[in-house]
Amino acid sequence: MELTLALAIGVVFGAGIWLVLRPRTFQLITGLLLMSYAVNLFIFAMGRLWVDKPPITPTPDIDPAQFADPLPQALVLTAIVIGFATTALYLVMMIGARGLSGSDHVDGEEPRE
Amino acid sequence: MLLASLILVPFLGSVLAALMPQDARNRESWLAIAVAVCGLLIALALFPKIAGGEVLREEFAWLPAQGLFFVLRIDGLAWVFTMLVLAIGLLVVLYARYYMSPEDPVPRFFSFLLAFMGSMLGVVLSGNLVQLVVFWELTSLTSFLLIGYWHHRADARRGARMAFTVTATGGLCLMAGVLVLGHIVGSYDLDTVLAAGDRIRGHDLYLTALVLIALGALTKSAQFPFHFWLPHAMAAPTPVSSYLHSATMVKAGVFLLVRLWPALAGTEEWTWIVGGAGVCTLLLGAFIAIFQHDLKGLLAYSTISHLGLITVLIGIGTPLAMVAAIFHILNHATFKASLFMAAGIIDHESGTRDLRVLRGLRHKLPVTATLAIVASAAMAGVPLLNGFLSKEMFFAETLHVGGDRNWWMSYAAVAMGMFSVAYSLRFISIFFGTPAQDLPRDPHEPPRWMRFPVELLVLACLVVGIAPGISIEPVLNIAVHAVLGSAAPDYDLALWHGLNLPLLMSVAALVGGVLLYVVLRRHFGLQQRERVPLIHRLNGAQAYETTMLQLTRAAEWLLRRVGTRRLQPQLLLIMAALLVIPLLLAGAPPAWTSIALQDFDPLFAGIWAIGAGCAVAGAWMAKYHRLAALALIGGTGIVTAATFLWLSAPDLALTQLMVETVTTVLILLGLRWLPPRLESIAAAPQPPYRVWLRRARDLTIATGGGLALAALTYAVLVHPASDTIADFFLLNALGGGGGSNVVNVLLVDFRSFDTLGEITVLSIVALTVYALLRRFRPAPESAGIPPQQRFEADPASRQSPAEQADSGYLQVAGIYLRLLLPFMGVIAVYFFMRGHNLPGGGFVAGLIFAVAILVQYMLAGTAWVESHVHLRPHRWLGVGLLLSCATGLGAWVFGHPFLTTHTAHVDWPLVGELHLPSAFVFDLGVFAVVVGTTMLMLVALAHQSLRAHRQPGEELAEGGVELADGRATRWN
Structure with a gap:
């Protein structure tokens, strides 16, 4: 499990970096999406992996060791929503830049080579 | 609350004034008059206590944890300044009622003016140095707004910007100086600082603090080499000039020097820095003033020169010099405010302020002419007027500088006296001669109440000049005792001290000044001269503009070097840094302890084979087929959501799933605005070698980054978790938060x-x-x-x-x-x-x-x-x-x-x-x-x-x- 998740995060992150380094704005936005998946999973994994132990406490007196760590979950939840907002902002910048500069190159102009 | 209301009432008045309609000239002035009268009544009510030598304080918690309190403190000096600010303010708002034209948006004017009054009172009444700096900068800000009041005029904008840049920069220096002072003393409280004079002067950081504070004060008081902003600030409406540049704003600088005199003065450095700047300013200002063609320009340079005089006295720093300084602050405020107002009346009535055009105005404006002539005589230091008394005290003090042999200070003082007689003559020359026929407007006497403030001020000049002992001396005494305490000297304000050296100097200055004026006028074409002789190259404004230009250029240069208009290299740099910097920072991993790992689940591995495959395929397709790439990346998102669900995070899974949906719709909506693929690139048979190289580089970074994050994740996952605050949340969610879903x-x-x-x-x-x-x-x-x-x-x-x-x-x-x-x-x-x-x-x-x-x-x-x-x-x-x-x-x-x-x-x-x-x-x-x-x-x-x-x-x-x-x- 641990190894699977670690590898998966690595692959998604690598694909994200590759895309972020590409010249087209659409590639950049997809790269950022992939990177945010990887980073969210990474932060989430800081609470270690728990199967079938969601942090839902039926009674006040419980053994905390029997539940998944809720803190990274709460952090990642906010991260997902904020990520959505920044993606939207980036998207608008992307189409706005394309309308202004006439190019979908990240630099706002086609390379001169 | 009495002191707090002194400051609060003007600010409240400012808000009220801003809310009034555009054409409410009368209501605005009544409001402003009410504010000033209210302040004056409060100040007068405090007089008995202040006269008894009491220091009143009011404290409010500001940042108590940092030892900062909002302290209002009034002693004799602060009281005299408060009266000055409020009294001149009252006269100015009365004057402004008639000066402002009905087309001017008056709410803005009175609102700014009252806000300025409040800030100025804040400076005067601050019992805490940090708080003083805050009000200090507020006066810079409000004066900026007032100078730039006619913002449709380029010169007003320029003047306002210049004044603000110079004084606010000085304010920042002052802030730094105050912090140093606070560091030395251990407190920002004014009383504590004033009592710690010996400790401050003996400290290693004394010079730093002194230079920084002097920078603040000298910029504010328009002292050389920062004097250039004042003439440009004359683009302000005349009531503003007569308020800010006679009685208040520029006096804040000298006020601060007087205020901190017990803490900072008495050293060589003090004399050289403060006195040196003062001497340069007094000579330069007086000399340049002679050659101005603009009425207000002449008054501006004369103001600079008189401020220089006050600064010199503070620099000399003997108790008697301090008496003279405070006395001259009051005298200068009276005659200069009236002169500015008179200049405004002349401008208002004749349509011009040009000294080359104005002639023979005494025929058309007999009363105003008389008033202006008396006021400028006070400015020149003619006996029987207040200016004479303080100037003579100044002459007497200069004699003590440099011992028996060194007379240069006295020569400078006499020279300055001559210059000021010459420019005063230049000023009153507009009232004599044949009346000018080519004025833009035919001048008449102004309305009764517009002239009233001038009359009152000129009367004050006369009363103080003739009977100083009964008029000004009690007030002056209060301020002097507040500053000097037990060091307060015995002095005698009298018209006649016998035949002595200062009187001789006064006579020399008067006679010399008249001669100088006559010679300049007859033989050097003073009336039509374009440039100031000898020192016209010494142009502070030009230096300022050059500095600003250089700064802009430097910023552009820096932007070119450090910033980039290109995003791609930046992204590459960020990614590389992301990879390299953690490697450099990471220490040795903690000891390897084995923990129970989750079992390998082929199904989990299977969905991630799909997820990772989607990610890689999406990365590939993003270039060729945007829609397909979006679908593939959505696939990775779904797998991520499934992973959250699998690993006990149902809330995350739900959120991820919904966000995934919304994001996809969002990007689908955006796809329509992206261009089709460039045919030139698609059609290229073989990408050039450079492109392959670039791709290899990017692939290396991507692989490296992926591997690094995978390794890091794995390393974390196989280590046991340290104690976190998670247990607290788990234990208290239901009991304390009333919910069993801990994440929520x-x-x-x-x-x-x-x-x-x-x-x-x-x-x-x-x-x-x-x-x-x-x-x-x-x-x-x-x-x-x-x-x-x-x-x-x-x-x-x-x-x-x-x-x-x-x-x-x-x-x-x-x-x-x-x-x-x-x-x-x-x-x-x-x-x-x-x-x-x-x-x-x-x-x-x-x-x-x-x-x-x-x-x-x-x-x-x-x-x-x-x-x-x-x-x-x-x-x-x-x-x-x-x-x-x-x-x-x-x-x-x-x-x-x-x-x-x-x-x-x-x-x-x-x-x-x-x-x-x-x-x-x-x-x-x-x-x-x-x-x-x-x-x-x-x-x-x-x-x-x-x-x-x-x-x-x-x-x-x-x-x-x-x-x-x-x-x-x-x-x-």
Whole structure:
């Protein structure tokens, strides 16, 4: 499990970096999406992996060791929503830049080579 | 509260003044007069205590943890200055009533003027040095606004900018100096600082503090080499000049020096820095003033020179010199304010201020002429007037400088006296000679009450000049004793001290000045001379402009070097840094302890084979097929959501799933505006070698980054978790937060402040997106209707989206999806309600609700949906934020800290006992903000397609779109 998740995060992150380094704005936005998946999973994994132990406490007196760590979950939840907002902002910048500069190159102009 | 009201009343008056209508000249002046009179009455009520030598203090907690208090403190010096500020202020507002023309927007003028008065009183009454700096900068700010009052004039803008740059920069120096002083003394309290003079002067940092504070004071008081801003500030309306540049703003600098005299003075450095600047200023200012052609310009340079005189006296720093300095501050305020007002009357009546044109005005303006002549005689230091007394004290002090042999200071003083007689003569020359015929306006005496302030001030000059002992001496005594304490000298303000050296110097200055004026006028063409002789190259304003230009250039250079207009190299740099810097920072990993790992699950590995495959394929397809890439990346998102579910995070899984949906729709809406692939690149048979090299480099970074994160993740996962605060949350969620879903309780209770910040960010982003899209102009080639929708053979191309859903090819989907709307609404409510105890909550419910609406948009188009429901996403945002904030603030009502939650247990009929935590209302706010954000962004984006059809030259599509356009205008 641990190894699977670690590898998966690595692959998604690598694909994200590759895309972020590409010249087209659409590639950049997809790269950022992939990177945010990887980073969210990474932060989430800081609470270690728990199967079938969601942090839902039926009674006040419980053994905390029997539940998944809720803190990274709460952090990642906010991260997902904020990520959505920044993606939207980036998207608008992307189409706005394309309308202004006439190019979908990240630099706002086609390379001169 | 008495002292606080002294400051508060002008600021309140400022707010009131700003709220009045444009043409309320009379009401504005009455308000301002009431404010000034109110202040004067308060100050007079304090007089008996102040005269008894008491120091009154009022303290308010400001930053008590840092030892900072808002201290108001009034002693003799502060009292005299308060009276000066208020009395001259009263006369100025009376004068301004007649000076300002009905076309001027008076609310702005009086509002700024009163705010300035308040800031100035703040400076004077501050008992805390940091607080003094705050008010100090406030005077810079308000004076900027006042100087630039006629902002349609370029010279006013320039003058205001120059004054602000110089004085505010000085203010920053002062701030630094005050911090150093506070460091030396250990307190910012004025009384403590004033009592610690010996410690300050003996400290290593004394010189630093002195230089910084002197910079602040000298810039404010327009001392050499910072004097150049004052003449440019003459672009202000004359009441402003007569207030700021005679009695208040420029006096703040010398006030500060007098105020800090007990703490800083008495060293060589003090004399050289303060006195040196003063001597240069006094000579330069007086000399340049002779050659001005603008009435106000002459007065400005004369002001500079007189401030120089005061600065020299402070620099000399003997007790008698301090007496003379304070005395001259008062005298100069009286005669200079009246002169500025007289200049304003002349300007107002004759339409010009040019000394080369104005002649013989005494025939047309006999009373004003008499008043101005008396006031300028006071400025020149003619006996029987107040200027004479303080100038003679100044001469007497200069004799003591440098011992018996060194006379240079006395020579400088006499030279300055001669110059000031010469420019005073130049000033009054406008009243003599044959009357000028070519004036823009035929001058008349001004209204009675416009001249009244001048009359009063000139009367004061005379009274003080003739009978100083009974008029000014008691007041002066109070201020002197407040500054000097036990060191206060015995002095005698009298007209006649016998035949002594200072009197001789006065006579020499008077005679020399008259001769100088006559010679200059007869032989050097003073009237028409364009430039100041000898020192015209010494142009401070030019130096300032050059400095500003150099600064701009330097900023541009830095931007070129450090910033980049190109994003790609930056991204590469960021990615490389991301890889390298953690490697450099990381220490040795902790000792390897084995923990029980989860079993390998082939199904989990299987879904991640799909997820990772999707990611890699998406990375590949992003270049060739955007839609496919989007679908593939969505696949990775789904697998991520599944992983959250698998690994005991149901809330995350739900949120991820909904966000995934919304993001995909969002990007789909955006795809339409991207250009087709460049044929030149697609058609290239073989990419050049450079491209391969670049790809290899990027691939290396990507692989490296991926491997590094994988390794890091694995390393963390096989180590046991250290103790975290998680246990606290798990144990207290139900008992303390009233909910069993710990993640939700964390979001809306334990860490609700964080969530409040987050929904604020969401709202800001949504509004930003909306604002950006309002100005959005699509590229021309993607503005039209896309070719897919113009396909003639397809009957759908002739239908509006609503018709397609009602009777077209989307009929089946239309029926089902419309049926789905109430169900999705109920599901959203369900997830919201159970959120506190089971997976769900405001975020998820908001997203579900937004998707429910979105589906309708996608089905039947923008026009149809908006003709059926009015969504108003802005209101959702506003209501949501208000609800969340109000819940937080509600805790204050019950005396708890912000955002404390309370759980109410309510017995409902049929339903049974219900737990109603206040976090529930907070969560409702989160819900509303999420709905508002999502709707605002998506709908704003969707509306772009409607706007695009309105491109000029584009034929309008059918009725459906036109209707949509009508709707769209509400959005645009």
